[in-house]
Amino acid sequence: MENVLYSVMEKEYPEVDYGDGMYLYDTTGKKYLDCAAGIAVVNIGHGVKEVAERIAEQAGKVSFVYGGTFTSKARRELAEKIIEMAPEGMDKVFLCSGGSEAMESLLKIARQYYIEKGKKEKYKIISRWQSYHGNTMGTLALGGRPSWREKYEVYFPNSMLHISPCNCYRCPYNLQEESCDCQCACELERIIKYEGPETVAAFVIEPITGTTSAAIIPPAKYMKKVKEICEKYDVLFCVDEVITGFGRTGLNFAVDHYQIVPDLMGVAKGLGSGYVPIGGVIVHKKIVDAITNGSGALTHSFTFSGNPLACAGAKEVLDYIEKKQLIEKCRKMGNLFLEKLQILKKYPVVGDIRGIGLLLGVEFVRNNKGKEPITNFNFSEKVVKYCFEKGVILTSGVSGSADGIVGDALQIAPPFIIEEEEIDFVVALLEEAIYKTMEQSEI
Numbered sequence: 235m236e237n238v239l240y241s242v243m244e245k246e247y248p249e250v251d252y253g254d255g256m257y258l259y260d261t262t263g264k265k266y267l268d269c270a271a272g273i274a275v276v277n278i279g280h281g282v283k284e285v286a287e288r289i290a291e292q293a294g295k296v297s298f299v300y301g302g303t304f305t306s307k308a309r310r311e312l313a314e315k316i317i318e319m320a321p322e323g324m325d326k327v328f329l330c331s332g333g334s335e336a337m338e339s340l341l342k343i344a345r346q347y348y349i350e351k352g353k354k355e356k357y358k359i360i361s362r363w364q365s366y367h368g369n370t371m372g373t374l375a376l377g378g379r380p381s382w383r384e385k386y387e388v389y390f391p392n393s394m395l396h397i398s399p400c401n402c403y404r405c406p407y408n409l410q411e412e413s414c415d416c417q418c419a420c421e422l423e424r425i426i427k428y429e430g431p432e433t434v435a436a437f438v439i440e441p442i443t444g445t446t447s448a449a450i451i452p453p454a455k456y457m458k459k460v461k462e463i464c465e466k467y468d469v470l471f472c473v474d475e476v477i478t479g480f481g482r483t484g485l486n487f488a489v490d491h492y493q494i495v496p497d498l499m500g501v502a503k504g505l506g507s508g509y510v511p512i513g514g515v516i517v518h519k520k521i522v523d524a525i526t527n528g529s530g531a532l533t534h535s536f537t538f539s540g541n542p543l544a545c546a547g548a549k550e551v552l553d554y555i556e557k558k559q560l561i562e563k564c565r566k567m568g569n570l571f572l573e574k575l576q577i578l579k580k581y582p583v584v585g586d587i588r589g590i591g592l593l594l595g596v597e598f599v600r601n602n603k604g605k606e607p608i609t610n611f612n613f614s615e616k617v618v619k620y621c622f623e624k625g626v627i628l629t630s631g632v633s634g635s636a637d638g639i640v641g642d643a644l645q646i647a648p649p650f651i652i653e654e655e656e657i658d659f660v661v662a663l664l665e666e667a668i669y670k671t672m673e674q675s676e677i
């Protein structure tokens with residue numbers, strides 16, 4: 235254990251023993267209610283026997299073949315199931331092992347599309363500040379989390395450009411959602427024009443944001459507008475559904491809330507529900523056709539792309555979600571959770587409570603009569619630590635939810651199997667944690 239290079243050297247990590255449904259148990263016997271699903275991963279809950287058995291069965295048959303040599307029934311069936319769930323027009327899936335690989339692959343497929351179309355000069359990628367797309371060099375450059383980017387900026391290409399996020403609680407233009415004309419979306423059109431539409435390949439967004447800003451939901455008019463701008467300038471509309479995909483927001487994908495069909499969609503996390511490491515890029519038919527009718531080959535692959543073991547596990551996860559109607563359950567429990575969380579508004583440090591499905595966020599401020607962020611104290615970290623000690627797992631935000639630099643929010647993203655009593659327990663504990671942290675911080 236001492237040979238493990240942990241990301242926080244001083245921290246004492248409890249050793250997990252096993253998981254069962256909503257709960258994790260460590261080797262001292264302590265029980266934890268996993269209200270974070272790991273990190274928005276374990277959508278079906280821990281210890282599902284059907285999935286474990288299917289993985290064992292596949293491992294007994296064949297667990298690895300190189301995807302460049304063989305296909306497998308497991309790989310074909312998983313791809314078929316994913317396309318069945320994806321928006322109309324999405325046609326094929328490239329499989330890989332996680333979210334960062336998925337988003338790297340997405341960028342490469344976007345670039346290859348324009349090369350196939352004879353538009354080699356289209357290479358720039360536009361994304362948004364306060365978003366997260368992964369931790370490899372390419373995806374860090376794509377993402378908009380300054381604190382995670384700054385050490386590595388020296389390696390970033392100058393082809394990745396960023397615009398303001400859409401955050402109606404903290405509108406970058408100080409406008410009101412009801413009356414605004416989405417200046418933050420107009421920024422996309424401006425940057426495309428400045429750079430020259432003939433140089434821009436793709437716009438990449440988290441449709442509903444994850445951990446960086448904790449569940450910010452753009453209004454439908456924003457999504458409609460950015461999609462139209464992409465179409466107008468022949469720019470691919472690409473979504474990062476690594477956290478939101480496969481039911482987390484109460485529908486199959488976050489784009490389904492907007493009835494939007496993207497060109498490329500990156501997925502991971504809930505696809506394998508933590509039972510297998512897996513990710514993928516879901517590709518629109520127009521891109522598949524361009525590659526098929528062009529070079530006929532994707533200039534991209536990974537050793538573990540589409541390995542049978544991961545595919546078998548993920549397919550069983552998706553079947554389980556369907557059989558147990560877990561996406562419907564996520565929608566229902568998400569509404570209930572959001573409603574019950576409103577009680578926290580009575581605390582002056584609670585600025586915003588938001589989210590959809592079981593991707594929920596609580597943003598902390600100095601005093602909710604205004605929206606001034608807390609800058610001298612990591613409030614969410616203290617709240618999350620308190621809850622953890624009492625046996626409930628939540629996720630504290632990376633500082634920056636307000637403007638990219640400051641701002642503090644926590645994320646709640648339990649497995650879809652959560653029950654009402656568990657929600658009540660978590661809300662009551664959160665109240666206690668907020669109260670105690672307020673006392674401690676003298677806010």
Ligand SMILES: Cc1ncc(COP(=O)(O)O)c(C=O)c1O
Nearest residue numbers: 332333334366367368444476477
């Ligand atoms: C929206 C989003 N994209 C990409 C990633 C990167 O995924 P991974 O950590 O599996 O590489 C994450 C991970 O949290 C994410 O939330």
